[in-house]
Amino acid sequence: xxxxxxxxxxxxxxxxxxxxxxxxxxxxxxxxxxxxxxxxxxxxxxxxxxxxxxxxxxxxxxxxxxxxxxxxxxxxxxxxxxxxxxxxxxxxxxxxxxxxxxxxxxxxxxxxxxxxxxxxxxxxxxxxxxxxxxxxxxxxxxxxxxxxxxxxxxxxxxxxxxxxxxxxxxxxxxx
Numbered sequence: 001x002x003x004x005x006x007x008x009x010x011x012x013x014x015x016x017x018x019x020x021x022x023x024x025x026x027x028x029x030x031x032x033x034x035x036x037x038x039x040x041x042x043x044x045x046x047x048x049x050x051x052x053x054x055x056x057x058x059x060x061x062x063x064x065x066x067x068x069x070x071x072x073x074x075x076x077x078x079x080x081x082x083x084x085x086x087x088x089x090x091x092x093x094x095x096x097x098x099x100x101x102x103x104x105x106x107x108x109x110x111x112x113x114x115x116x117x118x119x120x121x122x123x124x125x126x127x128x129x130x131x132x133x134x135x136x137x138x139x140x141x142x143x144x145x146x147x148x149x150x151x152x153x154x155x156x157x158x159x160x161x162x163x164x165x166x167x168x169x170x171x172x173x174x175x
Contacts, residue, residue: 018058022051025068028135029075035130037079038119046082050075072145076127083123121163128153129160 029050033043050071054061061067118129127146131137139157143150 014058014062017062018055021054021062021067025071026051029068029072032072032130032135033075033079035118035134036076036123036127037083042079042082046075046078049078066141066144069141069145072131073147076146080123117164117167118160120167121160124156125160125163128156129164132157132160 026047030043030047033047034040037043037046053074054067054071061070064070118126118133121129128142131142131145132139137145139150139153142148142153142157146153148156
């Protein structure tokens with residue numbers, strides 16, 4: 001009987017610990033995903049999926065140096081999987097004789113926020129740029145989250161900066 005009660009107490013404290021972690025991290029992870037995906041619905045789905053996976057493995061993940069980095073990595077990977085799935089679906093649909101309208105090209109100006117500009121970068125640059133500029137992560141933290149070498153993070157960050165600069169220059173030239 002005492003072993004059973006001890007398990008119940010341990011489960012309650014583990015659940016409480018996860019709940020505190022979830023409440024502390026959810027909005028930050030969601031914010032990063034909204035910016036990296038440009039799609040709030042997809043970001044919400046990926047963030048929720050990441051926290052569901054974290055909860056299922058919490059007894060192990062809670063011992064990691066940075067459980068939040070694990071959740072971010074899982075959320076980013078889930079959003080990538082969602083994009084790939086959508087891309088495969090679009091390719092299948094393109095085989096059908098249906099006209100699909102494409103959105104108009106956006107124009108940029110120097111008053112456009114960095115987060116708006118980040119949406120127009122290639123995926124890896126957008127991820128690195130968002131984690132660095134918006135989520136205020138260090139190169140080392142980004143490397144851990146995305147499972148990249150720090151040099152690779154710096155490379156993508158440099159290209160993200162170049163891309164942002166180019167977008168801003170294009171916007172200034174059209175004014």
